[in-house]
Amino acid sequence: MPSPVPERNRKVYFVGAGLSCALGMPNTAALITDVKRELEGDAWRHSAGLEDDLTRAVEAFYPDGGDTGFTPDAVDFFSVLHSYVEVCAGFPGSLPETADFFRRLKFGIANLLVKRLKEADPHLAAGSEYLDEVVQPGHIVVTSNWDFGIERYAGMREVPVRWRGRGTRTGELVVLKLHGAIDWTLGSEAQIGRFGALEFSPLSEQAFGPGYRVSLPSGKEREGSVLRIKALEEWGSAWRRISSRTREPYIVTMARGKTGDLGPLREIWRDAYEALSRAQRLEIVGYSLPDDDVEIRTMLRAAVRRGEGPEQIIVRNPAPDVHVRFRRFLRRKVESNYLPVDAV
Numbered sequence: 001m002p003s004p005v006p007e008r009n010r011k012v013y014f015v016g017a018g019l020s021c022a023l024g025m026p027n028t029a030a031l032i033t034d035v036k037r038e039l040e041g042d043a044w045r046h047s048a049g050l051e052d053d054l055t056r057a058v059e060a061f062y063p064d065g066g067d068t069g070f071t072p073d074a075v076d077f078f079s080v081l082h083s084y085v086e087v088c089a090g091f092p093g094s095l096p097e098t099a100d101f102f103r104r105l106k107f108g109i110a111n112l113l114v115k116r117l118k119e120a121d122p123h124l125a126a127g128s129e130y131l132d133e134v135v136q137p138g139h140i141v142v143t144s145n146w147d148f149g150i151e152r153y154a155g156m157r158e159v160p161v162r163w164r165g166r167g168t169r170t171g172e173l174v175v176l177k178l179h180g181a182i183d184w185t186l187g188s189e190a191q192i193g194r195f196g197a198l199e200f201s202p203l204s205e206q207a208f209g210p211g212y213r214v215s216l217p218s219g220k221e222r223e224g225s226v227l228r229i230k231a232l233e234e235w236g237s238a239w240r241r242i243s244s245r246t247r248e249p250y251i252v253t254m255a256r257g258k259t260g261d262l263g264p265l266r267e268i269w270r271d272a273y274e275a276l277s278r279a280q281r282l283e284i285v286g287y288s289l290p291d292d293d294v295e296i297r298t299m300l301r302a303a304v305r306r307g308e309g310p311e312q313i314i315v316r317n318p319a320p321d322v323h324v325r326f327r328r329f330l331r332r333k334v335e336s337n338y339l340p341v342d343a344v
Contacts, residue, residue, distance in 0.1 A: 005277065005307035010167045012279035012310075013134055014300070015143040015150065018286020018317060022341040023149040024120040025113060028254060028290075031074045035108045038115070045243040046107040053101045057081065060095050075292050078253040081105075103248045110182035110249050113147040114231075114239045124153050130341050135159050138170040140275045144179050144287065144296060146251045151175055151207070151232055160209025163228065164202075164267070166274035172206060176272045178265065178296060179253075183231045183238075185246035186264060187222035190229075199245055200227045203268070207232060226250055226264050254292055262295065269299065276303035285316040285341060289325045297329055304331055316341070 021027050026034040032054070039051040059065035061080045062072055085102055088094045095101070124131075134141065135154040143150070150173075154161050160172040167174060177184075190200055197216050201207075203226060205214040217225050229245045231238040242249065252262060262269065276282065282304070289297055304310060315326050316337040323336045 006166075006274065008278055008280040008307070008310060010138065010140055010275070010278040011136075011281045012140045012142065012167070012276055012283070014276075014282065014284040014287055015134075015141055015145060016285070016287025017145060018288075019341055020145050020147050020149055021286070022343045023124070023147075024116045024343070025145075025147055025149070026116070028074050031109070032077060033071055035105070035112050038112050039108065044111055044239070046104045047111075050101075050104050050108055054105065057095060057098075057101065075254045075290070079292070082253065106182075106249045106251055106253075107243060109146070109251065110242055111239060113182055114242065117147060117149055117152060118238075120149070121152075124149075124156060128153070128342070132157070135173050137172055140165075140167045140174045140176070140278070142176045142178065142272045142275060144293065145177070146179060146182050148181060148183060148232060152235075155208045155232060158208060160206050160211060162204065162206045162211070164204040164271055166271050167278040172209060172211075174271075174275065176268050176275060178262075178269060178272060180226070180249075180251040180265065181228075182249050182251060183229045183242055184226050184250040185229060185248070186250050187217070187225045187227055189247040189250070190227055191245050191247070192216075195245055199230055199241070201230060203228055224264060226268075254290075273299055273303050276300065277306045279303075279310045281312045281314070282310045283314045283316060284326065288317065288319065288322045289329060300330055 017025070017027055036051060036054055039047060058070070058072055058077070061077065062070070064070045081102055084095065085098050089098045131150070131153045135150065135157060137159055141150055151161050154173050162172050162174055163177065165174040192200060200216060202214045202216060205211065216222060216227065229241055231241045234241060250264070252265070276299070304313065309331070313331055313334045314337055315323050315334050316339065317323065318338050318340045320338070323334070326334050
């Protein structure tokens with residue numbers, strides 16, 4: 001017997017890198033360049049030797065990698081790096097310590113995103129009409145982004161946030177992060193013994209509100225669970241907390257075929273499917289439906305076909321080809337908004 005179709009009574013936002021760019025974050029194409037630029041002028045925990053390792057990796061992966069001005073496509077670079085870790089690590093003549101390089105590169109991404117968001121803080125404090133609408137209690141945000149710009153803004157506006165849920169509560173903002181986040185860690189990588197359990201929370205625990213504390217799972221269950229480092233609550237020391245409380249941030253990098261990396265996030269994907277199935281109005285903002293996100297494309301299509309589907313699907317993106325792609329792969333009838341989100 002098929003499961004009942006939930007009532008479509010929620011506003012749901014599917015948020016991609018375009019919205020993060022409006023907050024000062026790098027776009028996908030500029031990610032590697034911007035991480036490398038940050039390494040040239042700064043030193044921080046985990047940064048020692050990372051710039052040289054990044055240069056060696058590019059030279060190893062691409063025949064033109066040593067040429068001046070060459071920058072690889074970010075999706076291709078992370079696809080090759082992921083494959084290298086899985087297949088070539090330890091082979092004679094291969095790059096040494098590739099897994100450790102990948103781990104430190106994730107910290108490099110986290111460092112960059114925290115810096116950019118802190119730079120945007122004064123503008124966020126001044127307010128954003130669009131973000132005010134997005135973070136309303138009862139709304140649901142589904143995102144492929146790793147940064148916590150939306151949650152930071154919600155905290156400034158004293159809107160409670162939770163990172164699990166299917167849209168059944170109306171007094172909080174639910175943010176479902178399909179590819180992990182820079183302040184997330186697997187329990188097996190969390191430094192709980194060193195810093196204590198109070199430095200972490202399950203994704204089901206509410207922030208910025210009166211919600212009760214949820215205990216961390218224990219034993220084997222904890223090792224495979226995704227936990228949140230409490231960096232947002234201590235904003236002045238956000239980077240220090242992220243860089244010290246885990247051995248590796250839990251982010252799923254852009255690559256072709258990410259299904260095998262999504263196991264610990266499976267329940268979040270289930271939440272996202274159920275939340276999208278509750279969408280009366282679905283706004284897709286700053287997301288281009290790239291070829292390497294076939295998992296997201298598949299879930300979106302399944303969710304909008306459930307029952308009668310959303311009354312309204314809006315694609316907000318200045319690129320005309322993105323709207324064509326959504327009409328081809330998601331639904332023929334979508335409303336187009338070509339205005340970008342104003343930069344803060």
